[in-house]
Amino acid sequence: MKCRLYGAGARGRAGFCLTPVVRLLAPFAFLLLIFHACGPSVKLSRLEKEGAAAGLRLPPDMPSSLPTLDTGLVAPRGDTLRVTGLNGEELLIMRAELDEESGEMVAVDRIDAAVVTARFRNIAERNGSIRLEFQVTVPEYMRDSDWQLRLYPELNVQGESRRLDEVIITGENYRRAQLRGYEQYRRFLSRIITDTLDLIDMRSLEVFIARNIPEVYAFRSDSSYVSDEEFESSFGVTSRQAAEHYTLGHLVRRNRRLIGLMDSRWRKYVKAPIVTEGVRLDTVMRGGEGEFIYNYVQVIPAKAGIRKVDVALSGGIFREDKRLYDIPLSEPLTFYVSSLSSLADGTEKYLTRIISRNVEANMNCHIDFSVGSSRIETGLGGNASEIGRIESTLRTLLTDDSFVMDSIMIIASASPEGSLKSNLALSFSRARSVSEFFSARVDRLKDSLRREAGVFMSLGPDPEDGGHGLRLPEIVFSSKSGGENWFELDRLVAADSLLSEDDKRVYLELAGEADLDRRERRMAALEGYSRIREELYPQLRSVNFNFFLHRRGMLKDTVHTTTLDSTYMEGVRLLREHEYEQALDSLLSYRDYNTAVAFVALDRNASALDILLECPRTASVNYMLAMVYSRQGNDRDAVECLIAACGQDPSFRHRANLDPEVSELVRRYEIDEML
Numbered sequence: 001m002k003c004r005l006y007g008a009g010a011r012g013r014a015g016f017c018l019t020p021v022v023r024l025l026a027p028f029a030f031l032l033l034i035f036h037a038c039g040p041s042v043k044l045s046r047l048e049k050e051g052a053a054a055g056l057r058l059p060p061d062m063p064s065s066l067p068t069l070d071t072g073l074v075a076p077r078g079d080t081l082r083v084t085g086l087n088g089e090e091l092l093i094m095r096a097e098l099d100e101e102s103g104e105m106v107a108v109d110r111i112d113a114a115v116v117t118a119r120f121r122n123i124a125e126r127n128g129s130i131r132l133e134f135q136v137t138v139p140e141y142m143r144d145s146d147w148q149l150r151l152y153p154e155l156n157v158q159g160e161s162r163r164l165d166e167v168i169i170t171g172e173n174y175r176r177a178q179l180r181g182y183e184q185y186r187r188f189l190s191r192i193i194t195d196t197l198d199l200i201d202m203r204s205l206e207v208f209i210a211r212n213i214p215e216v217y218a219f220r221s222d223s224s225y226v227s228d229e230e231f232e233s234s235f236g237v238t239s240r241q242a243a244e245h246y247t248l249g250h251l252v253r254r255n256r257r258l259i260g261l262m263d264s265r266w267r268k269y270v271k272a273p274i275v276t277e278g279v280r281l282d283t284v285m286r287g288g289e290g291e292f293i294y295n296y297v298q299v300i301p302a303k304a305g306i307r308k309v310d311v312a313l314s315g316g317i318f319r320e321d322k323r324l325y326d327i328p329l330s331e332p333l334t335f336y337v338s339s340l341s342s343l344a345d346g347t348e349k350y351l352t353r354i355i356s357r358n359v360e361a362n363m364n365c366h367i368d369f370s371v372g373s374s375r376i377e378t379g380l381g382g383n384a385s386e387i388g389r390i391e392s393t394l395r396t397l398l399t400d401d402s403f404v405m406d407s408i409m410i411i412a413s414a415s416p417e418g419s420l421k422s423n424l425a426l427s428f429s430r431a432r433s434v435s436e437f438f439s440a441r442v443d444r445l446k447d448s449l450r451r452e453a454g455v456f457m458s459l460g461p462d463p464e465d466g467g468h469g470l471r472l473p474e475i476v477f478s479s480k481s482g483g484e485n486w487f488e489l490d491r492l493v494a495a496d497s498l499l500s501e502d503d504k505r506v507y508l509e510l511a512g513e514a515d516l517d518r519r520e521r522r523m524a525a526l527e528g529y530s531r532i533r534e535e536l537y538p539q540l541r542s543v544n545f546n547f548f549l550h551r552r553g554m555l556k557d558t559v560h561t562t563t564l565d566s567t568y569m570e571g572v573r574l575l576r577e578h579e580y581e582q583a584l585d586s587l588l589s590y591r592d593y594n595t596a597v598a599f600v601a602l603d604r605n606a607s608a609l610d611i612l613l614e615c616p617r618t619a620s621v622n623y624m625l626a627m628v629y630s631r632q633g634n635d636r637d638a639v640e641c642l643i644a645a646c647g648q649d650p651s652f653r654h655r656a657n658l659d660p661e662v663s664e665l666v667r668r669y670e671i672d673e674m675l
Contacts, residue, residue: 043141043144044317044324044325046141047141047142047317047325048325051328052139052141052142052327053313053327053328053330054136054137054138054139054142054149054151054313054315054327054330055136055137055138055313055330056134056135056136056137056153056311056312056313056330056331056332056333057134057135057137057333058119058121058133058134058135058333059133059134059135059295119331119332119333119334120333120334120335120336121333121334121335121336122335122336122338122657122658122660122663123335123336123337123338123660124337124338124339124658124659124660124661125302125306125337125338125339125340125341125578126340126601126603127580127601127602127603128301128302128578128579128580128601129299129300129301129302130299130300130301130302130306130309130335130337131297131298131299132155132296132297132298132299132300132309132311132335133295133296133297134295134296134311134333135293135294135295135296136151136153136167136293136294136296136313137291137292137293137294138151138169138291138292139291139292140290140291140292142317143169143171143285143292144171145171145172145173145174145285146171146173146174146319147171147174147317147318147319147324148168148169148170148171148174148272148317148318148319149168149169149170149315149316149317149318149327150166150167150168150315150316150317150318151166151167151168151169151313151314151315151327152164152166152313152314152315153165153166153167153296153298153311153312153313154311154312154313154314154329155298155300155309155310155311156309156310156311156312156332157300157303157306157309157310158303158305158306164280164296164298165278165279165280166275166278166279166280167279167280167281167294167296168275168279168281168282168283169283169285169292170282170283170284170285171284171285172284172285172286174272174319175284177271177272177320178270178272178273178274181269181270181271181272182269182270182274184269185265185266185269185270188258188261188262188265188269189262191258192255192258192259192262193251193255271320271321272318272320272321280296281294301578302337302339302341302578303577303578304341304576304577304578306337306339307336307337308334308335308336308337309334309335309337310332310333310334310335311332311333311335312329312330312331312332312333313327313329313330314326314327314328314329314330315327336658338655338658338659339578340597340600340601341575341576341577341578341597341601342576343597343620343623343624344572344575344576344594344597345572345593345594345597345620346572346576348564348565348569349564349565349568349569349590350562350563350564350565351562351563351564351565352560352561352562353560353561353562353563354558354559354560355551355554355558355559355560355561356557356558357550357551357554357555357556357557357558357559358548358549358550358557359403359548359549359550359551360546360547360548360549361397361546361547361549362544362545362546362547363390363393363544363545363547364542364543364544364545365386365389365390365542365543365544365545366382366386366539366541366542366543367383367386367387367430367434367542367543368380368381368382368383368541369430369541372426374426374429374430374432374433375433376433376434376437390438390545391438391441391445393545394438394441394442394445395445395449397547397549398442398445398446398449398472399449400549400552401552402551402552403549403550403551403552404473404549404550404551404552405473405475405547405548405549406473406475406476406548406549406550407475407476407477407478407548408435408438408475408476408477408478408545408546408547408548409477409478409479409480409545409546409548410431410434410435410438410477410478410479410480410543410544410545410546411431411479411480411481411482411543411544411546412427412428412430412431412434412479412480412481412482412542412543412544413427413482413483413484413485413488413540413541413542413543413544414426414427414430414482414483414484414485414540414541415484415485415489415537415538415540415541416484416486416489416516416519416520416523416537416540417520417533417537419517420483420484420516420517423483423484424481424483424484425481427481427482427483428479428480428481430543431479431480431481431482431543432479434479434543435477435478435479436477438477439475439477442475446472449472450472482542482544484516484540485540485542486516488539488540488542489532489536489537489540490511492536492539492540493507493532493536496531496535496536498528498531499528499531499532500527500528502527503526503527503528506526507523507526510522510523567586568586568587568590570586571583571584571585571586571587571590571594571598572587572594574586575587575594575597575598575601578601580598580601580602581602583598584598584599584602591611591614592611592615593611593612593615593618593620593621593624595611596608596611596612596615596621596624597624599611600624600627600628603631605628605631605632608624608628609625609628609632612624612625612628613625617644618648619644619645619646619648619649619652620645620649622641622642622644622645622648623641623642623645623652623655623662625637625638625641626638626639626641626642626645626661626662626665627659627661627662629641630661630662630664630665631661635665635668635669638661638662638665639665639669639671642656642662642665642666642671642675643671643674643675646675652675653675656675
């Protein structure tokens with residue numbers, strides 16, 4: 001058999017031979033190549049012509065979203081119930097149809113249709129979250145081994161759009177090309193030298209050192225550290241200069257060139273990177289027939305005022321880095337959201353408060369006195385700042401628009417140091433000294449206030465008659481001895497971290513001593529007594545100001561008034577904003593309907609039931625009871641409460657379609673006509 005060589009070089013050393021069989025098959029192979037090349041183009045033309053799109057649909061057989069309770073108390077579910085109506089009449093609920101021959105209602109079983117065509121669904125917000133379930137569908141003719149489909153679900157909530165994680169369907173050839181690009185880039189990176197020692201002619205460097213610095217070469221295996229300074233002082237050049245001299249320049253230049261090409265080579269080899277972030281699914285399709293279906297589940301937080309959620313789908317078809325086709329935006333799915341927060345009762349709650357005419361205020365001050373003295377010295381210790389603080393308080397009370405100051409009682413206390421009798425006398429003397437001191441200060445303060453107001457005080461029969469002029473009351477000062485301040489000493493000793501536990505224990509044992517002088521003498525035996533006397537005793541020498549005031553313009557001793565219960569209303573606000581845990585913290589002590597709503601929202605049904613059974617049977621209470629009973633598997637009581645709620649308030653007939661716990665009852669027992 002003769003054959004002709006093709007592709008041989010000038011010297012005839014290479015070539016290939018076409019046998020008759022190969023020549024016969026060659027046209028068919030050529031046609032096959034053309035068909036393979038045109039296949040995706042034909043499919044793409046069809047997509048563009050038909051305006052093909054991926055789609056969204058609701059799962060045809062969604063499982064019930066009713067919570068399951070693993071308890072022994074769940075009642076069996078049936079299709080026939082006996083319930084009691086609003087008027088006490090007993091009702092029998094069953095599936096039934098009219099028998100045309102006998103004219104009687106006959107119980108029947110009905111097979112539900114399995115075809116779902118709706119573009120909307122009622123879903124329930126629970127525990128502050130909304131669970132969206134839908135299917136992403138892609139027809140078979142939109143898939144190709146050389147393509148990648150990128151699908152973008154888009155959420156629209158209260159006018160705000162948000163793109164969800166992508167769904168990516170990758171063809172087998174497309175993924176193979178991606179991996180091939182990564183492998184090419186990996187091989188390119190392997191050419192870059194990362195260890196700088198590989199850029200040095202180590203052999204020549206060793207020969208140089210062996211010939212010129214044999215004493216160093218002898219220690220070539222020694223890992224001891226030699227600084228640049230030591231190296232230079234010995235050989236006249238630094239170690240870096242020596243290394244640079246024997247660096248292979250052509251390798252360095254080549255390495256720099258390769259590093260500079262990293263970005264361009266990445267773009268050349270990896271035209272379509274494999275994306276991992278923001279992707280819900282990236283599946284590689286290897287053949288397969290029929291429609292692609294992906295069950296997409298997205299949980300979103302429930303915002304205040306949310307009523308519905310729209311979900312649409314768009315996307316694109318890609319080959320390498322080129323976008324071949326824009327998948328048009330699909331018709332949206334609409335989820336109508338029912339929230340337990342909308343069942344909250346927003347009626348304002350008020351508290352009754354009793355307001356007394358007379359009011360007391362007090363402040364504790366530390367005024368230093370010389371030993372055994374009751375005279376106030378403004379320059380002693382911190383007296384200047386304390387006196388200024390007291391005068392500032394007096395000015396505030398004198399000019400207050402709501403209160404009028406009547407009198408001030410000053411109580412001075414002493415430390416246990418010394419005899420009880422002398423301490424009582426000294427503390428009383430100091431209290432009287434403080435009263436006299438600040439009585440004079442108040443008079444001067446009044447004059448200052450009058451001058452600031454630019455008027456002269458008018459002395460009328462009623463200093464609160466609202467007439468013209470600045471009216472300042474006459475203030476009565478009184479003095480009282482506080483004695484030895486043992487109560488404060490008890491607190492200071494207990495809080496002192498420098499006193500030993502033994503000293504604190506003995507101190508507590510001495511508290512039973514009735515004779516205070518004897519108690520103080522026995523206390524002197526404590527190891528920490530010096531600290532008590534030097535650090536704690538000075539804090540006991542205090543002066544307490546008790547201010548007695550009355551409300552301006554108030555004649556009665558007490559007045560009853562109502563104010564909005566801010567704690568309760570804050571709980572209602574949190575309930576409406578789906579902050580159920582925080583709402584329950586505010587509402588728990590009230591144990592009313594809104595508390596029960598918070599419990600139901602948190603799926604704490606037993607606690608909710610206890611409260612609801614104590615509430616008046618309003619329509620809202622009956623509806624919440626129907627929901628709780630349904631969750632617990634008590635269908636009879638659930639249906640009874642649902643019928644009662646709809647009879648009291650017809651708006652609950654629509655609401656019954658929104659909550660799955662209740663709509664399941666309506667569907668199962670077909671009680672639409674009874675609501």
